[in-house]
Amino acid sequence: MTMRSGITRRRFLQGSSAMVGLTAAGRAPAFAQGSKLHVLRWVDFIPACDVELKKQAGEASKLLGADVQFEFINANDLQPRITASIQSQSGPDIIHMLHNWPHLYENGLLDVSDVAAWQAKDQGGFYAQSETYTKVGGRFMALPHSIVPGLIAYRKSWFDEIGVTTFPKTYDELRAVGTKLKKKGHPYGQTLGHTFGDAPAWAYPLMWNFGGMETDRGGKTAIDSKGSVEAVKFMTAFWKDACDEGGLAWDDTNNNRAFLGGEICATLNGASIYIAAKRGQEKIKDERGEPLVRDIQHARLPAGPAGSWSYHTAFAHGVMKYTKNPKLAKDFLKWFHGQDAFGRWFEVAEGFSVGATKRWERHPLWNTIDEPMKGFRTAPDNSRTMGFAGPPSAKATEVYSKYVIVDMFAKGVQGGSPDEAVKWAAAELKKIYG
Amino acid sequence: MVIEKPWKRWVYFYIPLTVFLIGTLFPFYWMLITAIRPDAELYRSWRAVNNAPFWTLHPTLEHFRDLFEKTTFPHWLWNTFFIAVVSTGISLFCGLLAGYALARLKFPMAGALGTSIFVTYLVPPTLLFIPLADIIRNFQLGNTPWALILTYPTFLIPFCTWLLMGYFKTIPKELEECARIDGATRFGAMVRIIFPIAVPGILSAGIFAFTLSWNEFIYALVFLSSPERKTVPVGVVSEMIRGDIYFWGQLMAGALLGSIPVALVYSFFVEYYVTGLTGSVKG
């Protein structure tokens, strides 16, 4: 850590309330010798973050007098592990929860409302999305940790070449611009495959911004509407005119590679493309031999006729009900989500992950961060939740896990009529929601 | 001897064989090239002018080095080897005894038992592994190699039994009867006469079981969680794909190194393998 970030961090913390908890007291509570805490998280798209976490594990172990171990697995493998762990009532003590998984796994999780209340108070309140996703029936079943916002990363120089100096503000404009760029060999890149992050982050807002929705406020399926059909119609045309048609087979990594390899002009993603380009400046160059990172800008998703919503992935930590060390787990989370530990991790993330609480918008990191990254600071403010307009219940998670919304667009794009695609999605939703 | 003209030999033999060889081995060549290619070359676009996918001018061993230094790959090799050897041993033991019993002994329900052992082979692992997770937890075997060593025989034993049954059937009954006339016990005859003759079959079943065990993925994925305990397939897949990035260089290096032990086993035993199959096939 450089001198500069060290000073800013101290100044930041001085201005906030005194650090409550174990770090200030400096004493290790009396846990049974040999207590272990196994924390399962995804493999972060920013490798340096996981390095930082391994370091923090050592610190936490000393502070808590127990053996804290992190395990990192692929995000796609998290749900199978959670299922196996809950069913066999054994496994990691704390598991990473994405999206609205706390609603799905409610019966396997411990109530952490007390820690949540503390965190909200300590850090200025949760974002609406983070809170809705972790609060089930009035109780917090997981502790919100962070959000990975998604913005469209694009190649400024290519857009400038065709006279587009600001990023398109509506979907139709995007399609027009994308068509021109595809003709020049630089299509837009979007995945419609079964990915946990990029595909839903595009599909759900596209549906919402044209007026479609999964359910109405009462929880009845409402997807069979003109808005949804318009959205699919747009996607079909957009795909042919402006997109890299290999996107149906892409997973969450293909668009990163395609962008860094100079294949596509823009793509919706978290900040990992920019950060990878920056870290690998020596190796990742554009056609002119310049570091690619200098040509990357970010913009929000365009607006549709019915709004300009986005979808960002919220992350939380859930304490499993079967854990033998509930108090240890909660104490660990209190330290881990506290301003000191979280703050350090946040800095290492360099803007890829933002906090689940609003205070991190004011972190000095944002003052010194590269210009193109500044958009990520307030990105989470226009995110809706899955299951809109109903609650993000376990049924909404089922819809997500079965990729119904994503496949609705995939079907349209593969040659089905928009009406049929929407009708198929409506039938699938009906089976799930009843 | 069937004599054929030279041109026929080329058309009907050498050319097809070469095509088969290329088709079979090209992916391995590709894996090798990827494993020794420096990172900068790995991600060049397919239309780039200087793209040379079939060779590299700057071979590097950095991926292999990273594999050994930055990951717990040696652990995975050992784990996989240990699990494969022990579960093969168990399966051969059970299969040998069961195969003999089903092939040679008369007892009630012989047919039904034989069929039911075979039927267990049909049960899909995707059905079994959540209930198995329960059992593993009850025996407290989670995250230990024993979880796999005890579950792998479930698909290894039926095959071994079946193969050895076929093999035993080809051994003439007279051999045993002579031995017993000479005063050997049934058990003694079995162990001292029949089993040694069946060694090619045993080796054959053993090699096949070893391969299946080395290859297994889904049980290993679910029952093992610590990085040091993982097997090669699970470890390579879960540790080499870190979020956004596939470490293709290391992945391919891991894939190649992960196949070497099995390839070695085969190179010693392939002749036995073929003769073993011949024996059981005759039955």
Add this chain to the structure above:
Amino acid sequence: MKKPIAGGTNGAVVVALPHPGTRRTRRLTRFLESERLLASLLLAPTVVLLGTFIAYPFVSGVWLSLSDTSVGNVGHFVGLKNFAKAWDDSIFQQAFRNTFFYTFWATIFKLALGMWLAMLLNRSFRGKRLVRASMLLPFIIPTVLSTFAWRWMFDPTFSVLNWLLFRTGFIVNKIPFLSDGVYGMWCAIAVNTWRGMPFFAITLLAGLQTINPDLHEAASLDGANGWQRFWHVTWPLLKPVTLVVVVFSIIQTFSDFQLIYVLTGGGPANATHLLATYAYQVGVATGLLGEGAAISLFMLPVLFVVVWVQLRYLRRLEGA
């Protein structure tokens, strides 16, 4: 020292001259003379292992399929509701069709190519052992890893196959290997064939080597050409082996999970899902354990019928 007994039939009792201190072994060996007891002893380890680790989970799995268990929630008996729901599910129907399609074509290709390769390898030539050993490589390498290599070769952006076809002028646009449902299915079949063909080849080779070359000699003297020799001499003698290999291959291919999971994940848009991968996605990834178990169970009757038919045929062949 043992005395021979005239007319040694099964079940004859062994007479042994008194050995010092071996009363217990004598009684034990006498026990083991009984076929039934020996059989029980020999089969015990197998029965225990398979009983604990297959029979019990199988029953448990069947119970799961008849309940509405989802992760973390206790299930209640719901009869055949999960099966009905699966049957109505369009993704399930796609997966069901895919599984048949995949198994059918992959088996045919593996059989044809395996047979051809076996015949080629049956001849003696220089380097035969090396070639035979290297032919086994696709079978040796863990499926997950080789499938990753194939996935890299089919990659939408960096595919080496596309590059090759482009440079040699065969194509102008990239072939959507894995981004198109139909192409994706054929790619999966190709990878499965690549991986499974060696097993067919080696096993059929073993069978070929049991065929007396004199038979071929005689046939060719009678004026039969290559194809006729194959059809009338080789094939009938190979049928038992072939059937056995085909049965095992069908079982493996029908319940295949790893290949599709790694190559396409069931995509694009569920176009390449097989029953096993779909069951995994529904049961484990989504947490709907009851439904996932039901989908898995659909595989069982089909496999049973296929295998039963083939084994009957095999028994008929052997009897003939």
